[in-house]
Amino acid sequence: MLRLRSLSKIFSTRAGEVRALDDIDLTVDRGSIHGIIGRSGAGKSTLIRTITGLETPTSGHVDLDGTDVAGLRGGELRAFRRRFGMVFQHANLLSSRTAAQNIALPLEIAGRPSAERATRVAELLDLVGLEGRGDSYPAQLSGGQQQRVGIARALATRPDILICDEPTSALDSSTTRSVLALLSDLRDELGITVVVITHEPSVVREICDVVTVLQDGRVTESGPIAALAADPATQVHRDLLPLPVPAADEADRVVEVTLGHGGPDELEQALTTLRAAGMPARVHAATIETIDDVTLGRARLLLPVGSDRDLAERTLQEARA
Known part of the structure; x- marks a missing residue:
């Protein structure tokens, strides 16, 4: 579904050029939960921005169902970006809006009618296990509930790919498990493709089908998680079996x-x-x-x-x- 080919991104600084992404080849299969793991500075954030069209590659291609983001401009680029839903490390909810109003925001921006927005928000609150909490403000919700609102908001416009950027690093262990279980259930129920960006091996072990290791802007390992974990020569083996x-x-x-x-x-x-x-x-x-x-x-x-x-x-x- 998503294919990166020879993808590179170079930033120019006063100290010289910084190669944030270096000749990356990567495939994300439709309906999979694909984990991208790497330590701070590995290039994860730049990769997200490049995949979603917020950064232009220095070279290489980002293909979504055969459409190369590098060739898109204006309305076509905005339509491309709407095919991605984004879940952030911190839910990043608007404190002055209720849960329902936060979820409705992407629909408002897309110009959907109010009746359609209300129906969709009710569906999503039920889907993420927050039925009856639509009138609650973020300060009245736990960290896990806020993240569920963030997930519902990301799903509002029915994206093809849900990108989760460190979705559980701000949560405790029990809440982390419930949020990861929700993401897995959403993949199974909706058939959505999920890309999880994380530095936590436990997150990858919990829900991912495929894992890619990013280091210094390069892919060092990629494949089915069980196959990599079974190979003692891989970093995945050492990370998941410490x-x-x-x-x-x-x-x-x-x-x-x-x-x-x-x-x-x-x-x-x-x-x-x-x-x-x-x-x-x-x-x-x-x-x-x-x-x-x-x-x-x-x-x-x-x-x-x-x-x-x-x-x-x-x-x-x-x-x-």
């Missing part, structure tokens, strides 16, 4: 084991293999998660003092072969 850092005096005695569907059974098998080879290791740390309905894990085993770590790793590899 382990504590070993102490300095243990660092040269630890080996890592990737666990699949077998989970604890595979971990026990690795320990048995090392014991049989004369290296009775113990579990230093382990984590097992269900990601996209696939059980994945990662463990760190601590070898006895004087053990040959290279030999231990080869022994485990041969046992898995």
